[in-house]
Amino acid sequence: MKIILLSGGSGKRLWPLSNDYRSKQFIKVMNSDNGINESQTSMIQRVWNNLKKYDLASSAIIAASRVQQEVIESQLGDDVTLVLEPVKRDTFPAICLASSFLHTKWNVNEDEVVVVMPVDVESDEGFFAAIRQLALEFESSTANIGLIGLKPTHPSEKFGYILPDSSDDNAALLTIDRFVEKPASDEASQLIALGALWNCGVFVFRLGYLLQLLDASQRPRQYEELLTQYHTMPAISFDYEVVEKERNVVVKPYEGKWSDLGTWDEWATTMPSYLNGKGILSEDSVNTHIVNELQIPIVVMGISNAIIAASPDGILFADKKLSPKLKELIKPISARPMYEETLYGWYRVIDIEKNEMDQHVVTKRVHVWARKHISYQIHTMREEIWTIISGNGDVVVDEQRFTVSSGDVIHIKCGSKHAIRAIDGLDLIEVQIGVEVSEEDITRYDYDWEEHRLLRKGRIFV
Structure with missing residues (x-):
């Protein structure tokens, strides 16, 4: 088994802490002294440490944009294998480039199972055990693609939904009836009632399957050649370009801990303290979090269920329940990042x-x-x-x-x-x-x- 870790992110959902250079997977919750707390770990560090626990890190490569190289090497060390996009595209081109790297540079056999997963997830060790088990079960499967489907906890509009075929409920890997990408809340509730699962963004396939996709699109398998043509590849996700068109797909249900921490509301649930950085929270400010990277204090009185985040890039004051709408709201803001972690x-x-x-x-x-x-x-x-x-x-x-x-x-x-x-x-x-x-x-x-x-x-x- 080989693993491709996808390190993407536009840096908008957790503004102002995240930006195009420091996407959410690199964020560490700051302390109150100097803005850097080495006891805190980022999402990419926790994912990498879990891969080490399962002896999988040596089989993993990270697909990332060039602007992320320094922060990745800073947080994980310079012995990680990086496949860097020459220009930013989407998950389909990134997976193609990484697969070409495995084929050309690592001489991986075409029958080898490849697991693709994002680095910006928060999960327990059970999730990585499920990934390993999926890869093992997929080896004896005749399917072309395997997925992990998380049992939903509520109707959410930000996930894709996988509806398994109800006729093989007892199988380890379930065949799929259909996909529904980010439905409205009412439709999501109906899908959950039918047994639909959230798409966790984990893909499993044999390397030869992906190489054949390159052949079909008349693109080179060789890494150096594909690298020179990378700018011509379509900016499209792997879900849209491959998974939704493929009929021979199976899913492994998973019920453990998993979150992509895509909003401030979700991110706050993982914070060890309500106050992170310089500031004061009054006792009547219930379920309010401060995340302050600035050297001036933030004082909050009588404000509940809010997130207050401050960095050199800006200041956010938001109701937690409305935080999923942040990405659209800040689209007009365009400025150079004011904070960057480097080598x-x-x-x-x-x-x-x-x-x-x-x-x-x-x-x-x-x-x-x-x-x-x-x-x-x-x-x-x-x-x-x-x-x-x-x-x-x-x-x-x-x-x-x-x-x-x-x-x-x-x-x-x-x-x-x-x-x-x-x-x-x-x-x-x-x-x-x-x-x-x-x-x-x-x-x-x-x-x-x-x-x-x-x-x-x-x-x-x-």
């Missing part, structure tokens, strides 16, 4: 403005974890000023290396190569000033910190 640590944008010279000025708070470093890089459109707040580090500017500590200020001119490595945990304020300031204005170089020398030019990010 070296994290940064938070404090301020963005234009000065009297019509230059863009961006001010960031940057944290570099001990023994981690910001890459040796150059900017062509801006200069930077670093002010060390705390900690000690090594700095390289145009091949010149020196040590810095609290209170030191480094002025990096436009066009100068520069990097910093933390000796212990290091915090700094970074002010970027230029005609244009963007995350794309970076050319990275490989630098050997032990030998104190430049190795070669790295990637240019465009």
Whole structure:
């Protein structure tokens, strides 16, 4: 068995904590001291740890967008196998690319069972046991696709519904009568009464089945070739493109713990505390949660059944029951993410403005974890000023290396190569000033910190 973990997400349902760089699977509930609590774990970390418990991590790859690479490696380590989309599409192209990778790079046999599952789920170990069991039962099945169907707890409009054939109730894998994608509440109630199950987003198939789909669409099986053609693939989900068209599908019912935590209402049920971050909740604020990533306190008095979430990206105050409508409401909001977790640590944008010279000025708070470093890089459109707040580090500017500590200020001119490595945990304020300031204005170089020398030019990010 091989596993493809899908790491997608638009970052809208849990705004303002989530964005296109930090989708919900990467969120850790923050503490009140410095915005980062390493005792908290994200959804992707919990899924990966469960795969390790069942000795499945070595058989798993993660399909993700390029912008997620740093946060995934930051949270899981750099030994995970990533298949990165060159452009963002949907689950069908992502599964095709990952399957091609298994075929080309891992030389997986076409008869091998492949399990596809999302990384943004909250479940217990029983769910992973059910996945393993589904894969084992699917091996002796003649079906083309296998699914896991969760027994519904209420009529929900956000799930697809699987209606099994009632004639084989005693079978381990049930054949499927029909699918209904995200029905209205009344229809969902009727489907539940008929024995319908929620679609958990888990797909099982033999690798050869997916490769034949590539053949039928006249797309290459070879990974490198498919990668070059990836931008031409349709942006469509695996459900719509494959599952709903396939007649030979079976489902394994599951009744244990599972949630995709797709709304703030659902997310709040997993929080260890009503107050997460700086703030005060009055005793009469019943079932209200505060999630505060800012350094200023939030005070709530007499407000019940609400979610108050604050981050550098914005502030949300919502009735929990209305939180499923958030994605549509915030569509007009379009701005660069103000917080990002990276390979070296994290940064938070404090301020963005234009000065009297019509230059863009961006001010960031940057944290570099001990023994981690910001890459040796150059900017062509801006200069930077670093002010060390705390900690000690090594700095390289145009091949010149020196040590810095609290209170030191480094002025990096436009066009100068520069990097910093933390000796212990290091915090700094970074002010970027230029005609244009963007995350794309970076050319990275490989630098050997032990030998104190430049190795070669790295990637240019465009």
